[in-house]
Amino acid sequence: MELHDVWFVLIAVLWIGYFFLEGFDFGVGVLTKLLARDRTERRVLINTIGPVWDGNEVWLLTAGGATFAAFPEWYATLFSGFYLPLLIILVCLIIRGVAFEYRAKRPEERWQANWEHAIFWTSLIPAFLWGVAFGNIVRGVKIDKDFEYVGNFWDLLNPYALLGGLVTLTLFTFHGAVFTALKTVGDIRTRARRTALAVGLVAAVAALGFLIWTQADHGDGGSLAAMIVAVVALVGALGAVKLGREGWSFALSGLTIVAAVAMLFLTLFPNVMPSSLNADWSLTVSNASSSPYTLKIMTWCAGIATPIVLLYQSWTYWVFRKRIGTHHIADAAH
Template sequence: MELHDVWFVLIAVLWIGYFFLEGFDFGVGVLTKLLARDRAEKRVLINTIGPVWDGNEVWLLSAGGATFAAFPEWYATLFSGFYLPLLLILLCLILRGVAFEYRAKRPDERWQTNWEHTIFWTSLLPAFLWGVAFGNIVRGVEIDARKEYVGSVFDLLNPYALLGGLVTLTLFTFHGTVFTALKTVGDIRLRARKLALALGLLTAVLALGFLGWTQADNGDGASMVALVVAVVALLAALGANQLGREGWSFALSGLTIVAAVAMLFLTLFPNVMPSSLDDDWSLTVTNASSSPYTLKIMTWCAGIATPVVLLYQSWTYWVFRKRIGTQHIAPDLPHGTSDVPSDSAADVPSDSAPDVPSDSARDVSAGRAH
C-alpha cells in the first residue's frame, strides 16, 4: 500500500473519530430544546459534555490539518468550493464555544436563555451541514480540468446531499440521546431512553434510504458490508436501549456512525473528490497528494503524537465517567446576590453525592471542570 493510500485511510479514521465523539456532543446540544424541561435539566445536559466537548473538536482540527498536509489539492478545492457552508460551520463552532464559556457568567435569566438558544442552533446547524458536505463529496461536484470547483453554492443543495444532512442530524441526535441516558439519573434518563426510541426509528428510515442510494450509485462489496453493519448496529442499539442497557446502546450507536462514515469513504476511494463533469478531472489519492517525502515525515509525526492524544482523551472520559442528575445541580442564586456566576456555585461535595465524583457533579457549563 502506498503512503497516499495510507493517509486516505488515516484521514477517514480521523473523520470517523470526529463524528463518533462530536456526534453525541452535537446531539446533546440539540436535546437542550428537545428533552430538557427546565433550566436545571439544561444544566445537567450541558454538564454531561462540559469536560469533553472541546477535546472532541481536536479530531476536526487533526482531520483538517492532515488533509491540508497530505492532500493539498483536495484541501484547496474543498475549502474554496464549499467556502460558505464550511464558513457557517466554523462560525457555529466558534459561537458554540463562546456560549459554553459565557452562559454562566451572569445569573440574569435572559442572558442565560440567549446563550442556551445559541447552543441549540450551533449544535443543530453543523450536525446538518456536515451531512450535506459529505453527501456532495461522495456524489461528486463540478470540478473542471484545472481541478477547481466551478459550481455555485446552490448546486450543493441537491436532494442526495440534503438527505445526507437529515441523516447526520437525526443520527447525531440519537447518539446524543443514548449518551444522555448513559450519563444521567432520574426522570431525565427515562425520558432520554423513550426519546431515543422515536429518534432511532426515524434515523433508521432516513439512513437506510441514504446509504441505499449511495450503494446503488457507487457501492461495491466492501461498502455493502459496511451498510449492513450500520443498519444492524442501529437496530441493535434500539434494542439495547429498550432493555435499559445504555452502555451497549451507546457503543452500538457509535458503531453505526463508524460503519456509515466508513461506507462513504469506501465508495469514494480512490477518488477524494469526484468530478461530476468528467471522471478524468476528478481528484484522486494520486493526483491530489503531497510528495512521498512529506507523507513519510507526516507518518512519523502521527505515529508519535496519536497515542499521546488517545491516552489523554481516554483519561478525561475515565475521570468524568459517573452519572449526574438535577440533584447534583445547585439552585440558581437570586439575581444580584453575588458576583460569582450561579452555575459555578454547583460544586457538589463528594460526600453528598456518593455515586458521583465531586468534579463530575460540578456545573461545567463554562465548558470544562474548574
C-alpha cells in the same frame, strides 16, 4: 500500499473519530431544547459534555490539518467549493464554544436563555451541514480539468446531499439521547430513553434510504459490508435502548456512525473528490497528494503524537465517567 493510500485511511479514521465523538455532543446540544424542561435540566445536559466537547473537536482540527498537508489539492478544492457551508460551520463552532463558557458567567435568566439558544442552533446547524458536505463529496461536484470547483452554492443543495444532512442530524441526535441516558439519573434518564427511541426510528428510516442510495450509485462489496454493519448496529442500538441497556446502545449507535462514515470513504476510494463533469477530472489519492517525502515526515509525526492524544482523551472520559442528575446542580449554578 503507498503512503498516499495510508493517509487516505488515516484521514478517514480521523473523520470517523470526529463524528463518533462530536456526534453525541452535537446531539446533546440539540436536546437542550427537545428534552430539557427547565434551566436545571439544561444545565445537567450541558454538564454531561462540558469536560469533553472541546477535546472532541481536536479530531476535526487534526483531520483538517492532515488533509491540508497530505492532500493540498483536495483541501484547496474542498474549501473553495464549499466555502459558504464550511464558513457557517466554523462560525457555529466558535459561537458554540463561547456559549458553553459564557452561559454561567451571569445569573440573569435572559442572559442564560440567549446562550442556550445559541448552543441549540450551533449544534443543530453543523450536524446537518456535515451530512450535506459529505453527501456532495461522495456524489461528486463540478470540478473542471484544472481541479477547480466551478459550481455554485445552490448546486450543493441537491436531494441526495440534503438527505445526508437529515441522516447526520437525526443520527447524531439519537447518539446524543443515548449518551444522555447513559450519563444521567432520574426522570431525565427515562425521558432520554423515550426520546432516543423516537428519534432513532426517524434516523433508521433516513439512514436506510441514504445508504441504499449510496450503495446503488457508488458502492462495491466493501461498502456493502459496511452498510450491513451500520444497519444491524442501528437496529441493535434501538433494541438496547428499549431494554434499558444504555452502555450497549451507546456502543452500537457509535458503531452505526463508524460503519456509515467508513462506507462513504470506501465508496470514494481511490477518489477523494469526484468530478461530476468528467471522471478524468476527479481528484484522487495520487494526483491530489503531497510529495512522498512530506508524507513520510507526517507519518513519523503522527506515529508519535497520536498515542499521546488518545491517552489523554481516554483519561478525560474515565475521570468524568459518573452519572449526574438535577440534584447535583446547586441553585448557585444558575
